[in-house]
Amino acid sequence: MKLILTTIPLITCFSLVNGECQDPTVATTGSGIPLRDRFAIRTVGCRGPVPMEAAEFLDDQSHIDRERIPERIVHAKGFGAKGFFEVTNDITKYSAAKVFSSIGKKTRVTVRFSNGFADKGGADTQTDIRGYSIKFYTEEGIWDLVALNLRVFVINDPKLFSSLAHASKRHPTTNLMNATTFWDFLTLRPESTHGLMWLFSQTGFPCSMRNLNAFGINTFRLVNASSEYVYCKFNIITNQKIRNLTIEQTTKLLSTDPDYYQRDMFYSIEKGNFPSWTLKIQVMTQTEADSAPFNYLDTTKSWPEDKYPMIEVGRIILNENPANHFAEVEQIAFSPANLVPGIQTSPDKILQARVFSYMDTQRYRIGNNFQQLPVNRPINPVHNNQRDGHMAFENQGGAPNYYPNSFGGPGSSCRAKNLSAPYYASGYVREYLSDTDYFSQPRDFYENKLDDEGRKFLISSIVKSLSQAFEFIQIRAIIMFANVNQGFARGITEELLAIKGQPEALAFCGIDVCSP
Template identity: 45%
Template sequence: MSTDDKSKLTTSWGAPVGDNQNSQTAGARGPTLIQDVHLLEKLAHFNRERVPERVVHAKGAGAHGYFEVTQDLTAFTKASFLSEVGKQTPLFVRFSTVAGENGSSDTVRDPRGFAVKFYTDEGNYDLVGNNTPVFFIRDAIKFPDFIHTQKRHPQTHLKNPNAVWDFWSLSPESLHQVTILMSDRGIPATLRHMHGFGSHTFKWVNAEGQASWVKYHFKTEQGVQNLAPSVAAQLAADNPDYHTEDLFEAIKKGDFPAWKLCVQIMPLEDANTYRFDPFDVTKVWSQKDYPLIELGRMVLNRNPENYFAEVEQATFSPGTFVPGIEASPDKMLQGRLFAYGDAHRYRVGANHQALPINRPRSEVNTYQRDGQMRADDNGGGSVYYEPNSAGGPSETPAYKPAAFEVSGSADSVVYDHHDHYTQPGDLYRLLSEDERERLVQTIVGAMKPVEQDAIKLRQIGHFYKADPEYGTRVAAGLGLSIPE
């Protein structure tokens, strides 16, 4: 094979890849196309890279609780579990770290998964987010590559700072999340003392079929508290399960953690004129433009009886919707709609939804049969296809998702907005001087092991574009000059 051949990225069947940065969509804002076989192959193969541990979010803790509606927002959504003030819905929450293995420490610097399963009267609704409002990338086609950088080097089996910063420096859209991760909020004091976010933009539809865009914010009632790196490191050595233990013990003694759930609501037409692309998960919506509106309150009041049966076998997918809540054109979300369900079918089995922790509290009527771990009567002798003349369950047109218009060429399309620096710069300028100093120290400590100065300088350039002081201080800490 020639050197030129080795330089070409290909699919697993050897075909050259034309675009590995942007998935194919129906127009710039259209949904992701299933014909993008390169995207599907990457996501499907990625889900099968670890057996049987979760590829991401392997280390987690969970608890049962309830959600109570505190404000009537039926003008925006027909979701039944949000239909009246005072209505309560049982739920299960799983918190997790993202990058580490199942035996890793709870107190590492890492985003935390914040996944909520609402057992509603119209089926399960999963809100699968993080403790940050943004993410490192904005297109699912880059997700397997990103997570590879967070895992271990294939030769040394050690964490690889060169890969981490090389990828980030070549993906400037990551700067916002990198700044949050390296700030004080990168290591929560406990799972109870952090906010949660749906992160993506979703679509709400009301009873009249009118739609709005929405973002979710879980605000901790315990207050935000974080760990100093020295304390986190000591806990990692002394009690690597510190967060898991803290959550269990708090609930056991009746100190039930709670979060207020608020939403930002954007009129549908504003998506075409807002100064940032509202579907770009590396960006936030200004709360001055779209203020937080209280929706309800989440309380965790019961520990699992068996960790494996409940926490480990719990499966969450952002594609688990109920009527009144739908997807947006967010490219990262569009990829997750496939990837999460596919991961569960591989890791837990085709019938993962029938396990007690995942089973809906409402009636389930499908024509799905057989498969591994089928524990019920498998539909008995009832009709097993549709349409049929035997009076089996059939579709209800009133529950069809709301239609939306798409246009444009089928192509691998990058997001229109390329401003990766304004929001990270704004965040940096919001920090106190003490917080800025700790942020810079953390970044400098994380970047020092990187072997190539070219990677460091490329990343310093991103910090500088966000805020000249930000870049200058990081450069000084690394003993480097600001690149021209």
């Protein structure tokens, strides 16, 4: 394994040429002005005050005062890697996106792995949603695919975005993580049942991020060269063996190695053990969507693989670590709004809201010109009428900053227009509740997708978190899970009673703990 840290000698060798001090590696200010002295600040006399003209110090200190950009509201803790995407199967009948244009075609990617609600200094292995976001540097611009390790999300209406974040983050009074607020909110939203079961299943505790599947929980549309579209789900399937941690292992790692996932990924790549995933899609025609027994646009619903099988698209290989974490991981900015011709949004309400939310948060966090940063910049030229603002360093010279104009300014793309397949939408504008079938898919997940060991793990991991919530919320959670399966709720009740040592405490929740 090659040495990561470059050693720098403490004493620099200087030479005198014509009586002047020569140094081939002169330190400078941010403006490139050579520093006079790296060890002492200017003062008025040996023990005097520091004058305002101490520009070298002011340049250095004012920069470090601003070296941390605002933490992401969610997915604050993360790490990244670089690599490529290679097409392995022809899906041009579904999408005319150039990134899929031919088998063997390679596209550079940067991936960021993250925890959903943990602070930036939190532990990798704590119970949390895992993020897997991919930035594809395509010839037609940036394509961002934002995915989670959960097959489904915990809410299906964007009106609840802020409440989900607040309930899952630190309490505003104690500044402590609070199981009561987390479970209080989600047990009042029964559509969260499916996502909660994925979160607390073995899937939520991968042995490493290399052993993780991820799912683009939103519904997209793929458009082919004939302007025909299908609805699509993106799935990222690991080519490493699926391996998960036990509850005991996660608890131990919380204190012994809080950066466990990041360390594993970095040194795996450093040793040449490059992880890979297969990108797969599920597709649904409009006719199939109209007759589907569930709301295909609901992020709390999964698409059954027996009816909508996985179709291989290509492989993602990560073979390079970031040269600088801040520049290539902290400053990377993803948005579901970044969709190239051949990939479009759908009426998925969560996706529609994310198109705004992600771009908005990046402009607050990094600045109005965040897309000009190297890690976010497309490989193809940018031509638009956007100019100026903080840190604008690609202002397109003297090109017109308005349209239309008489001086050859950029116009519309016929190709992008042809690949903007229209779809029909109608109805009264009002607030609509999503599908109220909250429990059939969670029931199938518990009864048919999990084995006995998986069901036991799910119950224990739920109880570990739920036991820290107020008792009336524990009761509400048990009642909610009883709608999934009585044995499931009974198992949670029994383990909670064993912890509390009060057999009568949860007796009125409607679960007979004595039944077989």
